Amino acid sequence: MEKLSKICLAALILKQARCCTTEAGQKKRAALHVVRGAAALAAHDPGGLDVLSADAAVFVATLRRENRTLKRGLTDPRLFDGIGNAYSDEILHAARLSPVQLTSRLSDAEAERLFRAAQATLTRWMDELARRFAAKFPGPGDITAFRSEFAVHGRYGKPCLDCGDTVQRIRYAENETNYCPTCQTEGRVLADRSLSRLLKDDWPREARGVVPD
Numbered sequence: 001m002e003k004l005s006k007i008c009l010a011a012l013i014l015k016q017a018r019c020c021t022t023e024a025g026q027k028k029r030a031a032l033h034v035v036r037g038a039a040a041l042a043a044h045d046p047g048g049l050d051v052l053s054a055d056a057a058v059f060v061a062t063l064r065r066e067n068r069t070l071k072r073g074l075t076d077p078r079l080f081d082g083i084g085n086a087y088s089d090e091i092l093h094a095a096r097l098s099p100v101q102l103t104s105r106l107s108d109a110e111a112e113r114l115f116r117a118a119q120a121t122l123t124r125w126m127d128e129l130a131r132r133f134a135a136k137f138p139g140p141g142d143i144t145a146f147r148s149e150f151a152v153h154g155r156y157g158k159p160c161l162d163c164g165d166t167v168q169r170i171r172y173a174e175n176e177t178n179y180c181p182t183c184q185t186e187g188r189v190l191a192d193r194s195l196s197r198l199l200k201d202d203w204p205r206e207a208r209g210v211v212p213d
């Protein structure tokens with residue numbers, strides 16, 4: 001058997017290719033489960049809504065089920081399927097909404113705009129990445145949460161691609177949310193540390209307890 005790289009945790013060895021699973025994060029939170037049958041697999045599904053096949057009414061009702069920040073709501077896998085830190089930043093920027101706006105304060109028009117932005121952003125990137133890797137299997141450096149064409153995510157201190165204002169951030173634990181003041185918060189720069197403190201109960205669950213009091 002051929003030798004696998006040290007960072008390979010599990011490998012699927014197929015006829016013409018080898019798919020290696022790695023965990024690049026410092027926290028080592030990834031897990032692999034082997035299950036048998038659809039029911040056993042379903043037990044691993046947190047139940048989030050598939051935004052691409054949902055209609056606006058269901059999306060908005062799901063978003064309003066709990067009162068929390070838009071950032072937290074969008075990235076909760078129990079509410080929505082497959083929206084992580086990077087794409088939630090891009091969706092909120094496309095919708096021209098603040099990451100810390102509360103779902104209870106969202107108008108119907110804003111909620112509808114967020115739905116359209118979520119569908120458009122996810123569709124755009126699914127198509128783009130499928131096109132990019134149609135003829136080339138993703139290699140080192142291709143699997144990343146940072147893409148140079150992102151409007152705000154991973155662009156702290158750099159110009160917003162739409163308006164040129166400087167992209168800002170709110171840090172919590174090892175994550176950060178990026179946003180553009182001009183496009184999303186009526187020009188306001190949100191206080192980083194105090195906001196983390198104020199909203200610490202509304203950050204993603206795994207980050208709780210590590211935000212400074």
Ligand SMILES: [Zn+2]
Pocket residue numbers: 160161162163164165180181182183184
């Ligand atoms: Zn902007």
